[in-house]
Amino acid sequence: MTFIPNGAGLLPEHTNPRQVPRGLRRFAAPAPRAAPAQEHCELCGETLGATHPHMVDPRNRSIACACTACALLFTRPAGRYRTVPDRVCDDPRAPLTDAEWAELAIPVAVAFFFVNSVLGRVVACYPSPAGVTECELDLEAWDRLAQAHPLLRALLPDVEAILVVREPTAETFLIPIDACYSLAGALRLNWHGFDGGAEVRAIMSEFLADLRQRARTLES
């Protein structure tokens, strides 16, 4: 405190500059949000980085962004949300044959399958220009397939999916369900023409290359 004889008595000495609210000014800046929209944890509001965990709400069939702390809280299957694990598995010992795939009668070359715990059954979906499209699945055929393929039985309900790709090469992976949705979203955004076009093929091959790198062989 410094005594200043200005009639006001003791005045605090201002060593730090004071910020005074500037009203509407901050909205007038040419690009107030030049950075891409910041994502936030949908449970606690924490700001998220580009890669972050997701949680599934099986009842509403929705996926929510989460921070690591909230994701860890919901790793046990209890309550509304379930955290999506990040494992990617394949099983080179038991590849899906053309005959087995034909038995499922899926009309597309890329599809994913997951267990919906609310419906209590396996659901088959495929990426399309309209986003994720559900298709009919012969559940008995799926059960027969699961008998022969441990990878299909390793599937955790709601949070993981079996991705089956038949073209250009036949591959099967167990992947996190959020990866399915991000793939479907990317394909939808870049879909051109009848078969998706070159961009969609490039996204698909990049996605598969990443899975091959991440994949661990399923432990028997």
Next chain:
Amino acid sequence: MTEGHDDARVAGERVEELLAELRARSGPQAGDVAEELVSCLVRLYGAGLAAVMRIVGEDTRLQALLIADPLVESLLLVHDLHPLDTDTRIRRALARAGGGAEFLGVDDAGIAQVRLGSGCGSSTAAIEQAVADAAPETAGIRLVPRDPPLLQISRRQAGAV
């Protein structure tokens, strides 16, 4: 402070209140969208004001009429369109506030330096608000106390050197 000037500031404060309420109720994403929405409208009318000021050009009579209206003046300040420069505006605001405060200049960090006066009516809060209103483009205000009292001592020291 006239009523017109308060309206612009009150609108800004109200917008912040509503954004905070929206964030609390609907989450940060809704808040971000609303921010973008407010920006969109503020930039639109700002572009309109910039066009008006281009038409006014160097016509000092028209400029004086515009900045004589507190509401118009505060909106010109929001968009950096005020015809008077920063220093002139701060000096003018300090003269109006009374109390003999002295403007020392804006430093490299954009902080306005003001030496407090000794007269009545020079409460620090009032001076800070006056400078912020007159020159919102400054990054902040540093109030420098008047030269320490006991001037006789300094004078004697100076004489001793």
